[in-house]
Amino acid sequence: MKRLWFARLSPRRRRRTRQRSVGSGPAGSARGENPRLGLTALGLVSWALCLAAPIPSAFGHPLDDETRLRFSGFGTLAAVHSDQANADFVRDISQREGAGDGWSGKTDSLLGAQLGYRFTDELDVVVQGLSRYQESGHFEPELSWAFVRYRPDPAVQLRAGRLGWDVYQLADSRYVGYAYNWVRPPVDHFGTLQLVHIDGADVTFKQPVGSDLVRLKLYAGRSDSEIYLTEGLSAEFDVDQVYGGNLDYETGPWRFRVSYTQIHSDVDYRGPVADAIERVPFANLDPNNVLGDVFGFDRITLFSLGALYDRGPLTVQAMVNRSKVTRYEGQIDSGFVSVGYRVQRVTPFVMMSKVKTTSTHPDGSDIDQQTYSLGARYDVAANLALKAQLDRIDTRSPGFLWRDTDSDWRGGWSSVFTLGLDFIF
Amino acid sequence: MNRVRLFLLVSMLLVAVPAGADILVVVNPDSGIRTLSRSDAINIFMGRYRKLPNGGLALPVDLVSLKPRFYRALVDKNLAAINSYWARLVFSxxxxxxxxxxxxxxxxxxxxxxxxxxxxxxSETAWDDLRVVLTLDE
Known part of the structure; x- marks a missing residue:
């Protein structure tokens, strides 16, 4: 079964190899079939790990007698089938190429490993590496976190180093498939996120109020990332300031969150579209100015609200976010609602998500779509979950949430079916 | 007659054997803690807020063999759901x-x-030198 998925990976990719020179730097020429090889290797490694591991009651493996050093990890092996012939499906805007009509394994498959060392009960370090299909167009591992954590008191936590971008609920664990019921967090809501991690520091305060809990987290740092607007145009973010905070209120099974974030960046636009602007005769145009004027990504503000209800077998989750950019009153509005109910080992769920961008720019490529999802998670063991999900996507305007879009495609309905295997070790 | 006796015997056995033993949350008497509320226990074992009523840092310990029953009684979740919950917190x-x-x-x-x-x-494990601070019914 697993071999079949691999054998069917992206046969139609080949006709597009000419477009592979798009994007950044020296890696371009060597890309070839790397994604596929990378994925196969990833799959084999993950399977070996899965099969080798006994079924544990908890995950993580102490590597020494005093359990100071711990090794743990997570991964997803997934195959996506899309019926959309006019455009390719992506999980988020860091993915240069998407899943065309037919099966694809690269959209959601990933592998992460984490090493933790505890000096004392107050002080520890955590390092995490993640291999996923990302900006470079293949699965090269990246350092996702590397931080020192200090907890002088149960009510205070300080972290410094490379941290997950905790911009809204679930954002800093969006690649840990085992942690949620869906095959992936809703693309409409999480797909437009610009950053994965920040290099900086955060501080968390907790204060009980009766049997409730208030939690405040503040963070600041810098970052860099690359997002794709089309296969021929990417925006490289050199984020010199990202800061924000979130306030959580936990009462019984409820958890509410309000968040605010600011991102200040130098944005460098790359790819054939940027090159074409530069080559316009006599105009002497700087693509960064021209495109920066259209997208206004140099300063982004995010406001977000989230609510989670988690009691026994029932999980209900809802979030909304508004991101504002500097130019033409541009904004991205998104949100989703999801309900899951566990019956023994099976957790069926439904979800509805929506994203809409608006701008007063006449040539703006707006996104307007909503997605209805239906799926189920089956807990094979306490460290292994099998998932199936059907997304019916109603695209009114694809904007930059799809790849390799036919020039005359204005939107329509797409069905995306995903089978996934999530594991932790 | 024999059937009636058998029925009575079985009924008595069913009444005598409890449906499931309770689970006791225990501490060292030196901690000075007398009782713990259910929400304190949830905060501590689920990693939300690990402060003991005496102000100290709480260090919870899972007993692997009893873990499925404990979390079923505490938060009505199976082991997969508990691991899924921790996956989010650990890997973030x-x-x-x-x-x-x-x-x-x-x-x-x-x-x-x-x-x-x-x-x-x-509750069938009797340790006289430890103090029970919370009893969870199953």
């Missing part, structure tokens, strides 16, 4: 799960040597 670097102990003797050892440790045992 927010919190660490309780230390895992393989045997009741290990839990006892940890409790006896550290007044900040919180453990749980089956």
């Amino acid at each position: 670097g927010e919190a660490s799960p309780p230390q895992q102990s393989q045997s009741a003797a290990d839990v006892h050892h940890l409790l006896a040597h550290n007044p900040n440790v919180l453990g749980y045992v089956d």
Whole structure:
């Protein structure tokens, strides 16, 4: 079964190899079939790990007698089938190429490993590496976190180093498939996120109020990332300031969150579209100015609200976010609602998500779509979950949430079916 | 007649054997803690807020063999749901799960040597030197 998925990976990719020179730097020429090889290797490694591991009651493996050093990890092996012939499906805007009509394994498959060392009960370090299909167009591992954590008191936590971008609920664990019921967090809501991690520091305060809990987290740092607007145009973010905070209120099974974030960046636009602007005769145009004027990504503000209800077998989750950019009153509005109910080992769920961008720019490529999802998670063991999900996507305007879009495609309905295997070790 | 006797015998046995033993949350008496509320226990074992009523840092310990029953009684979740919950916190670097102990003797050892440790045992395991601070009905 697993071999079949691999054998069917992206046969139609080949006709597009000419477009592979798009994007950044020296890696371009060597890309070839790397994604596929990378994925196969990833799959084999993950399977070996899965099969080798006994079924544990908890995950993580102490590597020494005093359990100071711990090794743990997570991964997803997934195959996506899309019926959309006019455009390719992506999980988020860091993915240069998407899943065309037919099966694809690269959209959601990933592998992460984490090493933790505890000096004392107050002080520890955590390092995490993640291999996923990302900006470079293949699965090269990246350092996702590397931080020192200090907890002088149960009510205070300080972290410094490379941290997950905790911009809204679930954002800093969006690649840990085992942690949620869906095959992936809703693309409409999480797909437009610009950053994965920040290099900086955060501080968390907790204060009980009766049997409730208030939690405040503040963070600041810098970052860099690359997002794709089309296969021929990417925006490289050199984020010199990202800061924000979130306030959580936990009462019984409820958890509410309000968040605010600011991102200040130098944005460098790359790819054939940027090159074409530069080559316009006599105009002497700087693509960064021209495109920066259209997208206004140099300063982004995010406001977000989230609510989670988690009691026994029932999980209900809802979030909304508004991101504002500097130019033409541009904004991205998104949100989703999801309900899951566990019956023994099976957790069926439904979800509805929506994203809409608006701008007063006449040539703006707006996104307007909503997605209805239906799926189920089956807990094979306490460290292994099998998932199936059907997304019916109603695209009114694809904007930059799809790849390799036919020039005359204005939107329509797409069905995306995903089978996934999530594991932790 | 024999059938009636058998019926009575079986009925008596069914009444006499409890549906399931309770689970006791225990601490070292030196901790000075007398009772713990259910929401305190949830905060501590689920990594939300690990402060003991005496102000100290709570160090929860899971007894692997009893874990499925304990979390079923505490938050009505199975082991997969508990692991899924912790996967989010561990892999986002927010919190660490309780230390895992393989045997009741290990839990006892940890409790006896550290007044900040919180453990749980089956109500049939009697340890006179430890104090029960919360009883969870199953």
